[in-house]
Amino acid sequence: MLSKKTQYALKALGYLAGKFGEGPVLISEIAKNKKIPIKFLETILLELKQRNILESKKGKGGGYFLHQSPKKTTLAQAIRLVGGPIALIPCVSLNFYEKCKDCNEATCGLNKAMLLTRDATLKILEKKTLAELIDG
Amino acid sequence: MLSKKTQYALKALGYLAGKFGEGPVLISEIAKNKKIPIKFLETILLELKQRNILESKKGKGGGYFLHQSPKKTTLAQAIRLVGGPIALIPCVSLNFYEKCKDCNEATCGLNKAMLLTRDATLKILEKKTLAELIDG
DNA sequence: TAGCAGTCTATTGAATAAGTAGACTTAATT
DNA sequence: AATTAAGTCTACTTATTCAATAGACTGCTA
Numbered sequence: 178m179l180s181k182k183t184q185y186a187l188k189a190l191g192y193l194a195g196k197f198g199e200g201p202v203l204i205s206e207i208a209k210n211k212k213i214p215i216k217f218l219e220t221i222l223l224e225l226k227q228r229n230i231l232e233s234k235k236g237k238g239g240g241y242f243l244h245q246s247p248k249k250t251t252l253a254q255a256i257r258l259v260g261g262p263i264a265l266i267p268c269v270s271l272n273f274y275e276k277c278k279d280c281n282e283a284t285c286g287l288n289k290a291m292l293l294t295r296d297a298t299l300k301i302l303e304k305k306t307l308a309e310l311i312d313g
Numbered sequence: 314m315l316s317k318k319t320q321y322a323l324k325a326l327g328y329l330a331g332k333f334g335e336g337p338v339l340i341s342e343i344a345k346n347k348k349i350p351i352k353f354l355e356t357i358l359l360e361l362k363q364r365n366i367l368e369s370k371k372g373k374g375g376g377y378f379l380h381q382s383p384k385k386t387t388l389a390q391a392i393r394l395v396g397g398p399i400a401l402i403p404c405v406s407l408n409f410y411e412k413c414k415d416c417n418e419a420t421c422g423l424n425k426a427m428l429l430t431r432d433a434t435l436k437i438l439e440k441k442t443l444a445e446l447i448d449g
Numbered sequence: 450t451a452g453c454a455g456t457c458t459a460t461t462g463a464a465t466a467a468g469t470a471g472a473c474t475t476a477a478t479t
Numbered sequence: 480a481a482t483t484a485a486g487t488c489t490a491c492t493t494a495t496t497c498a499a500t501a502g503a504c505t506g507c508t509a
Contacts, residue, residue, distance in 0.1 A: 178398045181498065187423055188415065204455075212414040216500055223456070236507025237453045252426060262314045279324065279348040286446040287323055290388060290437065297433040301426065310422040317466060353467060359487070372476030373484045
């Protein structure tokens with residue numbers, strides 16, 4: 178299961194995808210519409226900005242907006258930016274790999290099974306983009 | 314990512330699958346071979362027993378063993394018994410479903426994407442059994 | 450310069466992970 | 480019957496991560 182933080186990030190990105198090209202969107206507007214605790218959302222958006230997927234503008238008329246077209250960011254990229262691993266166990270993670278203490282990857286059945294599921298998941302998440310998160 | 318508890322449970326079940334038919338296996342033997350903190354493993358195995366996937370024998374010559382042939386338990390079943398959800402978000406979980414507060418499932422793009430990944434994952438995990446966790 | 454809105458620091462509470470200690474029950478062996 | 484092996488159960492303790500909250504600070508626009 179993805180963490181709440183990641184889930185909130187995806188919801189927020191989906192909302193911003195729907196408003197792409199319309200200028201800055203208030204944190205409070207996103208929080209209200211996507212039912213996200215506003216203070217938690219603040220920290221998430223800030224992090225997304227620091228990772229260059231979002232831009233922001235301060236002061237009156239300010240807010241957050243996508244750095245580039247929603248079609249250019251895949252769900253796999255978005256999840257990795259905040260949530261970390263997509264794989265179910267560390268020894269098959271591309272970006273958060275850790276070696277098992279107890280097994281040989283060449284012969285480990287668990288490794289094989291989890292590798293298959295990771296590939297199946299990635300195949301989907303690398304095809305879908307933020308544009309597909311727009312309602313309707 | 315699966316919790317440590319779930320990962321340990323899968324490792325232990327794989328070990329017991331390899332010893333199926335050879336009588337009870339000591340907790341300490343599993344812990345040593347699969348590098349699992351023994352006291353943590355105790356609680357995990359006890360839970361698996363209470364869910365009828367394992368049986369145990371007390372006293373000298375005792376230990377844990379699979380209740381039925383490793384081929385009869387799928388990885389999906391095993392994960393659900395200890396780890397909970399396989400889906401990435403609650404609104405597409407079969408066994409741990411929760412409705413989203415902020416969206417209509419019929420039109421939600423995130424829901425659709427996550428439904429696809431859940432199905433792809435399940436297709437694999439429902440085919441693989443504990444027997445496939447045996448090394449070699 | 451007033452007020453808006455993002456930024457930053459700090460703290461809190463809950464859940465999970467991991468480890469520890471010790472008493473109890475059951476079963477096999479001597 | 481006594482001893483010992485092994486699982487069972489209860490109850491802490493500690494560390495870490497997750498989630499949420501509070502409040503002060505900075506920068507922008509009008």
